[in-house]
């Protein structure tokens with residue numbers, strides 16, 4: 001068996017085939033569930049991986065470690081000047097990984113067609129509200145128009161199906177769940193709601209403020225008939241999906257907190273400063289940047305990555321299946337925006 005066939009295994013028999021790469025920890029929004037209005041400590045410039053270093057690490061991941069899908073995220077990945085070039089170079093790798101992007105959509109109106117031409121296969125755009133004023137409150141920036149223009153451009157560029165991510169906040173946008181779904185269905189967008197996780201930079205997450213999957217489904221069921229998709233169709237995907245009014249429209253819910261899916265997790269993560277994380281909630285990281293800059297060979301770096309994944313814990317960085325809900329859970333020091341969501 002080659003090392004790529006063996007892949008990135010852990011002691012629970014899971015194999016990571018999906019790599020999330022954070023391209024920057026910076027952002028042009030300040031979503032309240034993600035970061036504070038002011039006072040963010042950004043990663044130092046000289047610690048950030050260069051475009052060449054990112055492409056080299058992604059190359060090692062696909063050739064030596066069996067990675068099949070690469071998602072670029074952040075922070076806001078569209079802020080990275082070299083994004084289109086990185087996508088183009090990753091599309092030339094053999095074996096060719098599936099390439100996707102998670103973005104807030106600001107700037108997508110300018111870049112969607114170049115990204116498609118570079119080889120981007122899929123896109124997820126985050127949109128939490130249809131109301132301009134609520135958008136401004138939630139993200140602390142008046143940029144909803146840019147997001148809408150970005151969505152239209154993604155669709156026109158053929159980045160289909162456009163997927164939408166939404167986080168609901170109690171008393172802010174939770175009443176909008178059915179409207180968001182109706183709006184998405186009309187346009188052929190695939191909407192997924194994400195339970196709010198304790199990964200905000202300000203450590204302000206409170207369990208009772210989170211809108212649970214059960215509450216989301218309750219709100220949607222007031223207007224739509226939801227039929228669960230068979231769990232076999234889910235695979236390692238974190239979203240549970242429902243057919244809406246008999247289909248073909250669908251909606252997903254990512255219940256990271258109340259229904260953890262860690263047993264099927266197939267992800268590994270690379271931060272913008274070159275650290276491998278075996279879990280969103282890991283408290284330890286493995287420094288690939290140091291190895292790279294010390295002249296490490298591809299095989300040395302692959303070995304470090306393999307070791308990092310072998311140490312992956314059972315659920316959300318803990319030994320307990322309940323993950324985030326377990327007493328042993330601790331929020332990691334690094335926020336979501338610096339890990340890559």
Ligand code: SAM
Nearest residue numbers: 033034074075076102103104126165196197341
């Ligand atoms: N800036 C891009 C965006 O917003 O799509 C990419 C990075 S963002 C961290 C990736 C996803 O994580 C977004 O869909 C965002 O809504 C979600 N997210 C951020 N903080 C979260 C939290 N505390 N709980 C759940 N989802 C969160």
Ligand code: SF4
Nearest residue numbers: 027029031034075104
């Ligand atoms: Fe920026 Fe995305 Fe975090 Fe919002 S969720 S502040 S868009 S990184």
